[in-house]
Amino acid sequence: MSLLRYYLDKLGHFLSAHSRHGTHSPFVYRLVDEVVYAKRVPGEPRDKVKRLVGRLIDRFQPATVYTHNASVPVSPLDFVFIDCVALGDPVAELRALWPHLRHTSVLVVSGCYRTAKAKALWQAIKAKPDVTVTIDLFRAGLVFFHSGQAREDFKIRY
Numbered sequence: 001m002s003l004l005r006y007y008l009d010k011l012g013h014f015l016s017a018h019s020r021h022g023t024h025s026p027f028v029y030r031l032v033d034e035v036v037y038a039k040r041v042p043g044e045p046r047d048k049v050k051r052l053v054g055r056l057i058d059r060f061q062p063a064t065v066y067t068h069n070a071s072v073p074v075s076p077l078d079f080v081f082i083d084c085v086a087l088g089d090p091v092a093e094l095r096a097l098w099p100h101l102r103h104t105s106v107l108v109v110s111g112c113y114r115t116a117k118a119k120a121l122w123q124a125i126k127a128k129p130d131v132t133v134t135i136d137l138f139r140a141g142l143v144f145f146h147s148g149q150a151r152e153d154f155k156i157r158y
Contacts, residue, residue, distance in 0.1 A: 006113060006114065009113045009119070009138075010138060013113075013136070013138040013155060014138075014157060016155055017136070017138070017155035017156055017157045018154070018155065018156060018157070019156070019157055020033050020036075020037060020156070023154055023156075025133070025152060027133070027146075027149075028133065028135060028152070028154055031059075031135070032135070032156055035052070035056060035059050036055075036135075036137065036156065036158060038055065048139060048158065049110050049139050049140050052108075052140060053081055053108055056079070056108065057079060060078070060079065060106055062078030062079035062106065063075075063078050064076070064077050064078045064079065065078070065079045065081070066079065066080045066081065066097065067081045067083075068082060068083055068086060068093060072096055072097060072100060073100070075100075076100055076101070076102045076105070077097060077100040077101055077102075077105055078102075078104065078105055078106070079105070079108075080097055080101065080105065080106070080107045080108070081108045082094060082097075082107070082108070082109050082110065083110045083111055084109060084110060084112060084114055084115065084117075084118035084121065085110070085114050085115075085118075086111075090109075090117070090121055091117070094121065094125070101130075101145060102145065103146060104145070104146075105145050106143070106144060107125070107142070107144075107145075108140055108141070108142055108143075109121070109122060109125065109142075109143065110140045111139075111140075112136075112138075112140065112141045113138060122136075122141050125141070125143055126141075126143075126153055130145055131143055131144075131145060131151075132144060132145060132146045132147075132149045132150070132151050132152070133146060133149060133151075133152050133153075133154070134152075134153045134154065135154045135156055136153065136154065136155045136156065137156055137158035138158060139158060140158075
């Protein structure tokens with residue numbers, strides 16, 4: 001994907017995205033307010049995505065955390081971090097992980113606009129029927145599988 005396409009996508013995201021005040025979901029509003037927009041504290045990474053992942057892990061306290069360097073466990077995955085830039089084939093990786101996700105899992109997709117393949121993967125994830133809430137932060141996408149919640153896609157400035 002060309003650099004020009006990336007920056008055009010970034011501009012389009014900025015123009016169509018909302019702040020926390022543009023959300024109508026109490027869950028998303030609290031998450032954005034308390035996790036995404038929280039001020040950086042000493043000891044947190046400078047990188048926004050790494051800081052976000054750390055905060056999400058603190059927030060949800062998952063029993064299992066998967067990153068692309070780990071082997072897929074037999075038990076359900078509570079938290080999955082996929083870096084589309086670092087992985088050679090994020091589609092195959094996610095296809096292997098999908099059966100291990102459950103209704104309380106959190107999926108973080110980093111670099112979801114970096115390449116055409118990553119962008120297509122992000123769109124395919126959003127279209128899956130078991131995905132209920134997605135939060136597009138441009139640098140990363142957050143995916144939730146809450147049962148009983150209405151399906152919603154949010155674009156948030158980050």
